[in-house]
Amino acid sequence: MPWCPKCRLEYREGFAKCSDCDSDLVEKLDDDVKEESEVIEYTVDPPMEPVLLVTVGEHFEAELILNMLKEADIRCYFKDKGAGSYMSIYMGFSIYGADIFVDKKDFDKANELLIVMNEQPDIVEVDEETEKSIQTKQDFQETEEEVQQSQDIRKGILKTLIITVLAISAIALIAAVLHIFLK
CATH class of the missing domain: 3.30.70 (Alpha-Beta Plaits)
Incomplete structure (x- = not known):
């Protein structure tokens, strides 16, 4: 049976030319002959340094x-x-x-x-609600910092008072002990 070498189609006996590509038909196809559509070209980038x-x-x-x-x-x-x-x-x-x-x-x-x-500067669009939320958070953080500072001051005053009371108590105890021994 004749074959078209380009289209790789089989024809009945009696045909001499391919009706699609007008090529001469052959009796047997070579296995290693590839049609144009089967040939794939690859482009390879040079190795990267x-x-x-x-x-x-x-x-x-x-x-x-x-x-x-x-x-x-x-x-x-x-x-x-x-x-x-x-x-x-x-x-x-x-x-x-x-x-x-x-x-x-x-x-x-x-x-x-x-x-x-x-x-490039970072450009962020913020709507009013988000801006208010950010401002509220900043205000809250400032308030939190003020509260923390106030608590730190109170702790400092309390420590000073405790040390003063302990010092007075120690002096009173020493005076009482001396009074007993010196009598």
Whole structure:
């Protein structure tokens, strides 16, 4: 039975050309012949030469920086410091922080982006209710601090009174003992 070498379709006897691609039919297909759609081309980036860009304390901070770098088409990755990867698995976070690496050829560009990112002020929009809540908490904290200071002053006065009473009692006791022995 004839076959089309490009489409890899089987034809009945008597056909000489493929009706789809107009190729000459062959009697047998080669197993190692691949059609164009089967040929897959892969593009491989050259190996990365990693350079330490920055060390951060938290994973979320590392993720923010990585996303910024990836948006700028800079190849990067982060690696937990010390036993941080194990801590992340068992505890959900790491106290050791993470190192962020970039390709050596992109280091200057990545460093500039990082500097720009750090210079940006944090802009947070706060509605009136949240602002009142924050103000109330600040007022409460100030009140708490004032109460603590007042309690500290009272404790100081109380300690002074106790020491004074003890000193007077000691003097009275010494006087009584001396009075008994000197009689």
